[in-house]
Amino acid sequence: MDIALWIIIGLLALAFLGAGILKLLRPRTALIDGGMPWAADFSPLAIKTVAALEAIGAIGLVLPRLTGxxxxxxxxxxxxxxxxxxxxVVVHARRDEPVLPPLVLGVLSIVAAVLGFIVLV
Structure with missing residues (x-):
């Protein structure tokens, strides 16, 4: 079960870290033009906050288990x-955009949490 957990958190960490860094480094207009039209509904500060949460969450998935x-x-x-x-998912649904990518990441995050709690017991 530990191997399955490492695979899931590793993939999630890559996805969230990549998305977070992308949003941190690119300006709002570049995000909108680059295929993230939802960014038009949010301030640059809100976008950077979400990006930082994604990046910190990715680090939080791996670092505590890695260091013990x-x-x-x-x-x-x-x-x-x-x-x-x-x-x-709510933001994308309200904008009639595809909700599958955040939905899959959300479900995988829940699976990682459940497996993480099980492995701790």
Whole structure:
């Protein structure tokens, strides 16, 4: 079960870290023009906040388990990312945009949290 957890959190960390860094480094207009039209509804500060939460969540998935320091934080980070993806699903649904990508990431985050709590027990 530990291997399955590492695979899931590794893939999630890559996805969230990549998305977070992309949103942190690119200006709002570049995000809108680059295929993220939802960014038009949010301020640059809100976009950067979401980006920082994604990047910090990605680090929080891996670092506690990797170091063995407070491994309980890893499933908690997964729950935080699941909540973030629940918000993304709502935003995309309201804009009639595809909800499958954030929905899949949210479900995988919940799976990572459940497995993380199970492995701790």
């Amino acid at each position: 320091v407070a491994p309980l934080l890893s499933p908690i980070a997964a729950l935080g990312l699941a909540a973030l993806m629940a918000g993304a």
